[in-house]
Amino acid sequence: MIKHIVMWTFADEAAGADKATNLTVVRDRIAALRGLVPGILTLEPVIPTDPFEHSYDLVLYSVFESPEALRAYATHPDHVAVAGLIKAVATTRVCVDYEV
Numbered sequence: 001m002i003k004h005i006v007m008w009t010f011a012d013e014a015a016g017a018d019k020a021t022n023l024t025v026v027r028d029r030i031a032a033l034r035g036l037v038p039g040i041l042t043l044e045p046v047i048p049t050d051p052f053e054h055s056y057d058l059v060l061y062s063v064f065e066s067p068e069a070l071r072a073y074a075t076h077p078d079h080v081a082v083a084g085l086i087k088a089v090a091t092t093r094v095c096v097d098y099e100v
Helices: 020-032 067-075 079-091
Strands: 002-010 040-046 056-063 090-099
Touching: 002 020, 002 067, 020 040, 020 056, 020 079, 056 067, 067 079, 079 090
Parallel strands: none
Antiparallel strands: 002 056, 002 090, 040 056
8 A cells, every 4th residue: 555645835826716716626626536546545635624824725645555556546637637737726745655
């Protein structure tokens, strides 16, 4: 198994929308990726309910059955489309992948 955790901060305004709108759109588009690629065990995008000053705006916690499943997800056309949207609205991205 491999865990894939990503955190983003978003611009206050980008792509013609405010931060709250972009957060909701991106969260929902990531959630819609569940089940598209075999090997996704968990795909959980969350917006913190009461973020602290140092919190990120959106967090993705995901688990894949193998590194190959994570690679298949990363190159899936629907994921690539969401990643393009995120690049247009996010200002910071951090990621960690680790095997368990």
